[in-house]
Amino acid sequence: MTGRFCWQGVPIAVAMSIAAATAHAACPPATVDGAVVSKGELVLAYRPVANADKGAKPDRIPMAQHFALEVQLCEKGAASTARLHKADASMPEHKHGMNYRPVITSLGAGHFRVEGMMFHMAGRWELTFEVHAGKETVRLTHDVQVE
Amino acid sequence: MTYRSSRSALRRLGLAAALLALSMSAAGEDAREFTAAELGRIAAHGPWPLPWTPDPGNRVSGNAAAIWLGHQLFFDRRLSANGRVACATCHDPDLGFQDGRATGRGLATGVRNTPGLLNVRHQRWFGWDGGHDNLWSASLRPILDPSEMGGSAQRTASVLRNDKALACHYGQAFGKRPHASDPELLVNVAKAIAAWQETLVSPASPFDRFRDALARQDARATVAYPVAAQRGLRLFLGRGQCATCHAGPMFTNGEFGDTGMPFFVKPNGVDPGRQGGIKRLLANPHNLLGPYNDDVTRNNATGTKFLRPEHRNFGEFKVPTLRNLPVTAPYMHNGSLATLRDVVRHYSELDEDRLHADGERILKPLKLSEEEIDDLVAFLKSLSPTIQMPVLAKPATLSACIADEPNARKPNDRQSR
Numbered sequence: 093m094t095g096r097f098c099w100q101g102v103p104i105a106v107a108m109s110i111a112a113a114t115a116h117a118a119c120p121p122a123t124v125d126g127a128v129v130s131k132g133e134l135v136l137a138y139r140p141v142a143n144a145d146k147g148a149k150p151d152r153i154p155m156a157q158h159f160a161l162e163v164q165l166c167e168k169g170a171a172s173t174a175r176l177h178k179a180d181a182s183m184p185e186h187k188h189g190m191n192y193r194p195v196i197t198s199l200g201a202g203h204f205r206v207e208g209m210m211f212h213m214a215g216r217w218e219l220t221f222e223v224h225a226g227k228e229t230v231r232l233t234h235d236v237q238v239e
Numbered sequence: 240m241t242y243r244s245s246r247s248a249l250r251r252l253g254l255a256a257a258l259l260a261l262s263m264s265a266a267g268e269d270a271r272e273f274t275a276a277e278l279g280r281i282a283a284h285g286p287w288p289l290p291w292t293p294d295p296g297n298r299v300s301g302n303a304a305a306i307w308l309g310h311q312l313f314f315d316r317r318l319s320a321n322g323r324v325a326c327a328t329c330h331d332p333d334l335g336f337q338d339g340r341a342t343g344r345g346l347a348t349g350v351r352n353t354p355g356l357l358n359v360r361h362q363r364w365f366g367w368d369g370g371h372d373n374l375w376s377a378s379l380r381p382i383l384d385p386s387e388m389g390g391s392a393q394r395t396a397s398v399l400r401n402d403k404a405l406a407c408h409y410g411q412a413f414g415k416r417p418h419a420s421d422p423e424l425l426v427n428v429a430k431a432i433a434a435w436q437e438t439l440v441s442p443a444s445p446f447d448r449f450r451d452a453l454a455r456q457d458a459r460a461t462v463a464y465p466v467a468a469q470r471g472l473r474l475f476l477g478r479g480q481c482a483t484c485h486a487g488p489m490f491t492n493g494e495f496g497d498t499g500m501p502f503f504v505k506p507n508g509v510d511p512g513r514q515g516g517i518k519r520l521l522a523n524p525h526n527l528l529g530p531y532n533d534d535v536t537r538n539n540a541t542g543t544k545f546l547r548p549e550h551r552n553f554g555e556f557k558v559p560t561l562r563n564l565p566v567t568a569p570y571m572h573n574g575s576l577a578t579l580r581d582v583v584r585h586y587s588e589l590d591e592d593r594l595h596a597d598g599e600r601i602l603k604p605l606k607l608s609e610e611e612i613d614d615l616v617a618f619l620k621s622l623s624p625t626i627q628m629p630v631l632a633k634p635a636t637l638s639a640c641i642a643d644e645p646n647a648r649k650p651n652d653r654q655s656r
Contacts, residue, residue: 155283156492158541187600191494193547208545212494213483239279 119166129232135166136221136232155214155238161206171202174225179206181219211238280476282454287447287488288440289361295534296373296527297430304411309435317398318382320389329353335566341574347386350504352574355567360437363493363542367556367572368516372543376525379429393419395428407640426531441563442624471618474611480601490561499593500571502554513555517548563623583615
């Protein structure tokens with residue numbers, strides 16, 4: 093899936109409660125206000141949230157500002173036991189990555205938070221997720237156009 | 240360096256305004272048609288001014304007593320070892336808080352160009368190498384730097400103690416008297432000077448008015464923007480790819496880049512740029528990860544916490560803002576380019592061998608025609624206000640201190656006067 097992001101303006105508190113309420117239902121929730129990428133059985137849903145000091149409002153990925161990602165891993169419609177091991181991004185056309193090294197925190201039940209991201213230039217960024225599922229490493233990528 | 244002196248900066252900007260007006264009347268009817276994509280990009284360079292928020296890392300940010308104190312100290316030569324160098328020696332209000340020299344000269348001559356300080360509140364990194372992650376630590380450095388002011392905590396405390404107005408404002412801002420033995424004294428002084436610098440905001444420019452007019456689809460108002468500047472703007476967003484780095488309302492993405500400027504410094508050294516800046520930053524006890532950050536959440540330290548040093552940082556310098564350039568010549572980190580025309584020519588004739596082999600590949604020699612160079616220069620000039628720069632408030636007096644309740648005035652009160 094290439095192309096522009098369009099985030100519904102769901103306030104984070106509401107979005108979080110949807111996520112919590114549907115933890116036992118569909119995974120990812122049908123109303124996920126982010127992007128969904130999959131490979132085989134593994135489904136990864138993510139959405140950007142503004143950096144903590146900017147007021148955590150779900151938004152499109154901001155240009156040249158720090159943001160965090162909320163990531164959810166699912167398998168066969170339920171929370172996955174796989175672990176998000178790495179998240180990173182680069183600009184293939186510019187041949188460079190980010191100036192920051194993001195850090196992942198596990199929030200349990202297939203939920204993760206990636207902190208310290210910044211897309212410091214407009215253009216095409218390729219997000220890369222590395223997921224450890226048992227002995228297997230699955231790489232998922234997703235294109236984001238930042239303006 | 241007087242408080243009225245921003246007038247002559249004004250005169251300079253006023254001249255730019257007159258020239259813009261001239262070129263405008265000649266070609267006013269030939270307004271460009273911008274595509275939807277271009278309109279979106281133009282909108283992203285505003286609105287201006289940006290909303291002012293206090294700096295969470297500086298507990299006296301926005302505090303009236305601290306702003307008074309910082310204002311006074313910025314012009315106070317007594318903080319320097321020889322009693323002759325103030326911040327304003329290099330950061331002259333007449334020149335957008337720059338000095339007109341290639342490289343700064345205090346107790347000795349340095350190797351880097353003095354940056355202007357207008358709109359400094361909106362920077363993420365400070366110094367050409369981003370060696371500071373906050374405004375107060377960038378303001379403390381020159382006080383101690385032996386080649387700039389060569390001062391000390393001792394000297395600063397004695398200046399404060401022996402001046403009733405300064406001591407009074409210090410007491411009001413920090414709730415205690417200045418003591419040389421206080422390890423926080425210098426940090427507090429730097430925070431006060433930072434609080435004052437945060438109030439330095441440049442007014443809207445012809446570009447800002449054009450951008451706003453486009454945004455509200457006011458075709459009549461867009462005509463006021465010179466056609467040469469409009470052509471320059473199109474180049475800036477398009478073929479020039481300038482906005483890739485010079486992005487947003489500040490015309491900088493706040494990060495670092497390599498534009499093929501030489502990084503050799505006389506006699507036979509090199510300026511490592513961002514690579515050295517990251518080292519300096521992480522070794523500095525006054526960075527936002529350290530104990531002097533007043534934001535207990537440390538949410539303001541994200542940039543420093545997640546920094547990723549890269550090979551390519553060698554020779555990278557901060558992408559500077561492009562606002563107020565007509566008053567802040569010469570240009571680039573080493574002040575080696577005297578005029579805006581020289582800068583545009585640099586991008587036009589770029590020596591690709593000088594660029595990082597492993598880095599950015601968006602810069603190409605643009606091979607601009609003379610007319611295109613004129614257009615880009617006209618556009619760059621249009622990023623400066625043509626109206627009066629905000630007049631600096633009066634210096635701190637003892638009676639003002641005694642009369643003033645702390646926090647009674649907001650920084651914005653000051654700018655609008």
